[in-house]
Amino acid sequence: MVEHEIIQSRQNTKIKLWRKLLTAKGRKQQGHFLIEGTHLVEEALKYAQRFVELLVTPEYLESSEWSLLAKYLPVNLRPVLVAADVLKSLSATETHQGVIAVLDLPKKIESWQPNGSKYLLLDSVQDPGNLGTMIRTADAAGFDGVLLGQGTVDVYNDKVLRATQGSIWHLEVISISLDKAYDALKAVAIPIYATALHQTAIEYQSITETSKAAIVMGNEGAGVAQKWIELADQAIYIPMPGQAESLNVAVAAGILMFKFAS
Amino acid sequence: MVEHEIIQSRQNTKIKLWRKLLTAKGRKQQGHFLIEGTHLVEEALKYAQRFVELLVTPEYLESSEWSLLAKYLPVNLRPVLVAADVLKSLSATETHQGVIAVLDLPKKIESWQPNGSKYLLLDSVQDPGNLGTMIRTADAAGFDGVLLGQGTVDVYNDKVLRATQGSIWHLEVISISLDKAYDALKAVAIPIYATALHQTAIEYQSITETSKAAIVMGNEGAGVAQKWIELADQAIYIPMPGQAESLNVAVAAGILMFKFAS
Numbered sequence: 131m132v133e134h135e136i137i138q139s140r141q142n143t144k145i146k147l148w149r150k151l152l153t154a155k156g157r158k159q160q161g162h163f164l165i166e167g168t169h170l171v172e173e174a175l176k177y178a179q180r181f182v183e184l185l186v187t188p189e190y191l192e193s194s195e196w197s198l199l200a201k202y203l204p205v206n207l208r209p210v211l212v213a214a215d216v217l218k219s220l221s222a223t224e225t226h227q228g229v230i231a232v233l234d235l236p237k238k239i240e241s242w243q244p245n246g247s248k249y250l251l252l253d254s255v256q257d258p259g260n261l262g263t264m265i266r267t268a269d270a271a272g273f274d275g276v277l278l279g280q281g282t283v284d285v286y287n288d289k290v291l292r293a294t295q296g297s298i299w300h301l302e303v304i305s306i307s308l309d310k311a312y313d314a315l316k317a318v319a320i321p322i323y324a325t326a327l328h329q330t331a332i333e334y335q336s337i338t339e340t341s342k343a344a345i346v347m348g349n350e351g352a353g354v355a356q357k358w359i360e361l362a363d364q365a366i367y368i369p370m371p372g373q374a375e376s377l378n379v380a381v382a383a384g385i386l387m388f389k390f391a392s
Numbered sequence: 393m394v395e396h397e398i399i400q401s402r403q404n405t406k407i408k409l410w411r412k413l414l415t416a417k418g419r420k421q422q423g424h425f426l427i428e429g430t431h432l433v434e435e436a437l438k439y440a441q442r443f444v445e446l447l448v449t450p451e452y453l454e455s456s457e458w459s460l461l462a463k464y465l466p467v468n469l470r471p472v473l474v475a476a477d478v479l480k481s482l483s484a485t486e487t488h489q490g491v492i493a494v495l496d497l498p499k500k501i502e503s504w505q506p507n508g509s510k511y512l513l514l515d516s517v518q519d520p521g522n523l524g525t526m527i528r529t530a531d532a533a534g535f536d537g538v539l540l541g542q543g544t545v546d547v548y549n550d551k552v553l554r555a556t557q558g559s560i561w562h563l564e565v566i567s568i569s570l571d572k573a574y575d576a577l578k579a580v581a582i583p584i585y586a587t588a589l590h591q592t593a594i595e596y597q598s599i600t601e602t603s604k605a606a607i608v609m610g611n612e613g614a615g616v617a618q619k620w621i622e623l624a625d626q627a628i629y630i631p632m633p634g635q636a637e638s639l640n641v642a643v644a645a646g647i648l649m650f651k652f653a654s
Binding site: 215261263266267268269270271272273293295298300301307333368369370371372373374375376377378380381385388391392 | 434482521525528530531532533534535555557559562563597621626630631632633636637638639640642643644646647653654
């Protein structure tokens, strides 16, 4: 079942091609992205099933991690053997653990309709760690999806994927214009709450109906753009009794989403 | 008021000494630490007043940021002029903004007593960003202090300081053994809540008395050590309706602290 040939050179044509997937440009050109490490690959095998290649070191095939993955492996996915130092050239971290997968990027969404009742909407979130953490938190809170508006950092960036801890495959995560997202949410009467600090915002605790919600979080520096605050059903804020001027966006998103989690 | 001599060499004796403050070892040896950027320096001037040196580029002295800082400057603190490329060698980031300060490390705490009613306790938190974000969130939530147990990452690490956004000077942040912290909190009947996933933990929402609390958060991988869970007054957890196995520690701390924020 396993190929016996081991890729030994960083100059191998396929390795050079896959290495380009470490950049947003390369991912867009090839329509693929990389994930690394046992946990992410395991979650992708369980939930995503869009594998193009599974790359492992010969040592990895002897490890207990491999036995963990092997039971989820589709029959037509034959692992490609890659020498450890060659695999390292495809890794964004110091420790690739011996396993990297090449996956298909999802297709562009032309139209979208909510299948669930709870969504997180992001307006120009820039930090990969913040984006990944918010996807992980949305999953934990039982949200149905995370909608990435224009200007949000590429979700297939390795830092984002690692911070999601695999949650990216547990719920709907799509890039969509916030115009379209607002229209689709309003059409099914899911209330849109935009985080804001201005006069018309209400304290988030005062919301009593928690069975459906779309929460809009904004850019780390600028917050949610005025346009999206005005088009939302309600501007909300988190009262802060202390002296800090603001909260980290992922922490604020966590506090708000868990308001609607039960 | 300003010295006219400009330090032009990275080999200058003082520059070489200060550069060692970029490491935990250097900070410990010299008893000083560095902060950079207008916002952190401004917060330190407003709240901390433990300045050893204030280093600025000649260009910075002409900027509007400087006018912002100048009004908080104590009369005996004379800025030292450093050429931009030399100052860069003391910076942990690509953009030092033109201002870096050398501050005194706080004295070791021999004994500690709570002056407030709400504390965050950390057991072996490893990620600088998580630590800094939790200090910022504790400040926002109106907590009185963050107590750093053994094994927690050095709070004077530049990544921690930047993530605090200056909140480190808005509340008490001290390194202390959790043994001593528990004793001191119990002596004044502040209930200690340790986050845990085991059988005896209760949902955090079920706590009704929110006027005082000590919340214990643990290591990113291992959680709070069993010992500290058992010695706490109550083990608590955040119910997660979704499929994620866990929350980021800073997000979880945010959800819990804001339970006690009002």
